Amino acid sequence: MGRRTTRIGTIVLGRTKLREQDLILTMIDQNGAQVRAVAKGARKPGSRLAARTELFCECDMLLSCGRGLPIVQEAEVRNRHGHLAYDMGRVAAGSAMCEVARLTCYEDMEDPFLYHILSRALDAVGEAKDAQNEALLVSAYAIKVLSHCGWRPVLDACVACGEPSMARFSVASGGVLCQSCAKDVAGAMPITEAQVSWVRSLVLSTFDTLATCEVAQETSTFLAHLAHAWCATHLDARLRAFEFYAGV
Ligand SMILES: [Zn+2]
Known part of the structure; x- marks a missing residue:
């Protein structure tokens, strides 16, 4: 069965480890629905996806959907909400x-x-x-x-x-x-x-x-x-x- 792709704005709400180097992301999409997706290799040091799947990160995601969870194909940062990253209180x-x-x-x-x-x-x-x-x-x-x-x-x-x-x-x-x-x-x-x-x-x-x-x-x-x-x-x-x- 083929996989279809969909492009959607999301904010990362949670990250769960999956296997050695992957993550399952829990996100809210721009329509307000919850989406979970697999970010392959996102825990590999230096991975491009790692920095784009941080908590609070607002991204345009290209997801491929089929059987099982959608898979992140691309992620482009819209708003990192970076002020939240460097202060423990924030x-x-x-x-x-x-x-x-x-x-x-x-x-x-x-x-x-x-x-x-x-x-x-x-x-x-x-x-x-x-x-x-x-x-x-x-x-x-x-x-x-x-x-x-x-x-x-x-x-x-x-x-x-x-x-x-x-x-x-x-x-x-x-x-x-x-x-x-x-x-x-x-x-x-x-x-x-x-x-x-x-x-x-x-x-x-x-x-x-x-x-x-x-x-x-x-x-x-x-x-x-x-x-x-x-x-x-x-x-x-x-x-x-x-x-x-x-x-x-
Ligand atoms: Zn009363």
Whole structure:
């Protein structure tokens, strides 16, 4: 049976060793679907493919498809997101975002938004003023993507009774709770109005704004924990890279 080729933009989300010198790449394609492909010889020292299949790398790929996984024939770099490569904090930030991307895109399910927001978020980390702003970007990326996928936090009124008073936040219930409803909900954490408006701005603010705004370390840490818990609960998955990044 012949193999057909297809050319498509992708971002590398994960790399798994295969045999001596090969890799299996997990990627999101420009249509927002998850693609896995074999990069032959990509672990050979000096291989042209090695540098083009790094984590975070945005490439035009020529894939040949047939039985089994597609095979990478050519890869041309569009955007290496190179600012993520030389700083451990940024590598961890990018890895956490790629992990969320990997858990929210699926084979045979197209959603171009997921590709574009990841590409933009990876770029934005390079524009972050400092580590606190990086944490805001990772948290915002996670909350924006989950909101898009149907898990948008309720922030304007108690998620249980609709009273416009908010004393606690419950990840499992899906948003803020008033004092009286919170009594019956295990794991509802105290939240201030200022913190609620920060969560709101993760949903609504642009990455540009979040990359440069003033934010206290206490706040960015709180938001990273909340965003991690939001993802782990609603995606029902353990997110190791995000855990490492958020320090949970
Ligand atoms: Zn209530």
